[in-house]
Amino acid sequence: MKKLILSTFITILIASFLNAQECDALSMIQEGSKWELTNYDKKDKVEGSTTYHVKEVSSDGDAVVWKLSMDMKDKKGEVYNSTETDIRCEAGVFKMSMEQFMNNEQFQGMQEMDVEVDASDIEYPTAPEVGETLPDAQITIKASTNGITTMNITTKIVDRKIESAEEITTPAGTFDCLIVTQKSKMKFAFVDKEFPSKDWYLPGFGVVRSESYKSNGKLIGYSVLTSYEQ
Numbered sequence: 001m002k003k004l005i006l007s008t009f010i011t012i013l014i015a016s017f018l019n020a021q022e023c024d025a026l027s028m029i030q031e032g033s034k035w036e037l038t039n040y041d042k043k044d045k046v047e048g049s050t051t052y053h054v055k056e057v058s059s060d061g062d063a064v065v066w067k068l069s070m071d072m073k074d075k076k077g078e079v080y081n082s083t084e085t086d087i088r089c090e091a092g093v094f095k096m097s098m099e100q101f102m103n104n105e106q107f108q109g110m111q112e113m114d115v116e117v118d119a120s121d122i123e124y125p126t127a128p129e130v131g132e133t134l135p136d137a138q139i140t141i142k143a144s145t146n147g148i149t150t151m152n153i154t155t156k157i158v159d160r161k162i163e164s165a166e167e168i169t170t171p172a173g174t175f176d177c178l179i180v181t182q183k184s185k186m187k188f189a190f191v192d193k194e195f196p197s198k199d200w201y202l203p204g205f206g207v208v209r210s211e212s213y214k215s216n217g218k219l220i221g222y223s224v225l226t227s228y229e230q
Contacts, residue, residue: 094126
């Protein structure tokens with residue numbers, strides 16, 4: 001079974017704002033903004049990518065809502081799935097469903113199955129600070145074929161903490177980021193596994209690089225912001 005690597009690289013959608021209690025001012029994610037995150041294995045080979053496009057920004061009471069389209073591509077650059085998602089910011093907290101955090105390979109493997117997803121939101125404060133701890137998140141995915149369950153995986157994202165600040169260079173530019181660490185605790189059948197990960201989080205945008213590791217600290221794979229346009 002392919003590993004379900006939940007990486008908050010898809011939290012490229014989670015941003016910081018000019019005021020901790022206001023969600024209506026973004027520095028990099030605005031209507032019309034486009035960017036691409038490319039996924040690599042530990043040997044730097046491309047495994048796939050996802051292109052994001054902000055289609056609309058609107059208000060819903062005191063919340064601000066971003067509607068994004070997502071084109072998922074395989075290692076050859078061919079689109080195999082297109083979808084949309086809504087992201088919300090409210091009362092100084094930015095929220096997105098964990099349902100959006102399935103990696104490309106896992107999604108491709110379930111195209112012909114009936115899939116049920118039970119997901120919480122993953123949250124970031126609009127004004128994150130070094131040393132701050134962040135709430136846990138969880139997702140359960142059940143897949144079946146002809147009424148028979150073939151996969152049942154629960155993943156919890158725990159021990160989320162903003163560790164430090166660091167400058168990082170990607171193909172899309174050089175950015176002053178905050179390093180966020182966390183652990184993915186995955187349970188399926190009688191197997192329990194834990195995968196640490198590290199994200200370079202850019203306030204005003206989201207994660208521009210993310211690395212996932214085995215429990216022994218060896219790299220599994222990573223994702224990088226490879227393009228951005230506004």
